[in-house]
Amino acid sequence: MISNSKMKKTSKKVVxxxxxxxxxxxxxxxxxxxxxLWENYRIEEVATPEAWAADKAKVLEFYNMRRRQLMQAKxxxxxxxxxxxxxxxxxxxxxxxxxxxxxxxxxxxxxxxxGELMKAQSERHxxxxxxxxxxxxxxxxxxxNGHQLRPNVVWFGEAVPKMQxxxxxxxxxxxxxxxxxxxxxxxxxxxxxxxxxxxNCYLVDxxxxxxxxxENWTVIRxxxxxxxxxxxxxxxx
Numbered sequence: 535m536i537s538n539s540k541m542k543k544t545s546k547k548v549v550x551x552x553x554x555x556x557x558x559x560x561x562x563x564x565x566x567x568x569x570x571l572w573e574n575y576r577i578e579e580v581a582t583p584e585a586w587a588a589d590k591a592k593v594l595e596f597y598n599m600r601r602r603q604l605m606q607a608k609x610x611x612x613x614x615x616x617x618x619x620x621x622x623x624x625x626x627x628x629x630x631x632x633x634x635x636x637x638x639x640x641x642x643x644x645x646x647x648x649g650e651l652m653k654a655q656s657e658r659h660x661x662x663x664x665x666x667x668x669x670x671x672x673x674x675x676x677x678x679n680g681h682q683l684r685p686n687v688v689w690f691g692e693a694v695p696k697m698q699x700x701x702x703x704x705x706x707x708x709x710x711x712x713x714x715x716x717x718x719x720x721x722x723x724x725x726x727x728x729x730x731x732x733x734n735c736y737l738v739d740x741x742x743x744x745x746x747x748x749e750n751w752t753v754i755r756x757x758x759x760x761x762x763x764x765x766x767x768x769x770x771x
Contacts, residue, residue: 545623549707550616551725552629552636555714555739556758559610560635562603582690586657590682591673597685598670601651604633605669612713612758613639615766623709628700630715630722632687645703647696647722653686660695697721704728711765713738714758736765 554562579585580596609617617640619625627636627644632651636644656662656677663686664677675683688694700722704710710729717723726747729735735751738761747753754761 546708547706548619548623548625548709548711549704549729550625550627550629551704551710551712551715552627552631553713553715554631556612556629557607557610557631557633557635558714559612559757559759560607560633562607562633562635577690581687583692586684586689590684593685594671594673597651597687601666602669604635604651607633607635609635609639610759612762613641615759615762617641619766626703626707628703628725630719645696645700647688647694647700649685649687651685651687654683655686656681657684694721700725701728705730707733709733709769710735711738711762712736713761715739716741738762738765 575596579589580593586593613635616625616627616636620640620642625641625643627641629636629644629646630648632646632649634650634652652666654664654666654671654675656679658681659677659679662677662679664683671683671685673682677683704725705728707729710726710733712726712735715723717726726735731750733750735747736754737747737751738754738756738758740755740757754764756764
């Protein structure tokens, strides 16, 4: 058994930055397929303020469908392995994903950059956020001030309110692990430049050869689960 004092000496601050590829093995489709569609919808039709203004019912149904899918999904092994890493390290998850699979797996420090699917917010007062105990948000569902509820999701063209918090967390990372993200969505992708110079950086992605990264990165061209397994073996040594 490892003593608490020994654990504290070896513990490091690990920041995990996860994207859609993290949840793909749980059966959730990735953010954008090569055909430019997302669950058979164009991004512009369901993930912009303009789409919400044009057709609230369509936007709500799209996210209701995704929420129903999420309620049936389970964390995969990669989620579980990262949750277990908290036993030996200080682990912070920063995710672009709006699902709650990191939390379901047991991770306790999770920051959602782009919002949370299992929450709703007021369309007029975005600071009014509500936990959902059902799968659907319907037209007529309102906040305490009487305004329509919308998904608690950051759409294209909207500010990312938790970006500064994410930068603060990343700025003191000793180990950065990027999993399943194209690093093409900004400002989220800029987080990789917020780490200290001495930070050990890893990228887990089967398409990693398409990315241009700084020299101090270790690239693991693999799926989330196999990549995390390999990485944790290295960290253990």
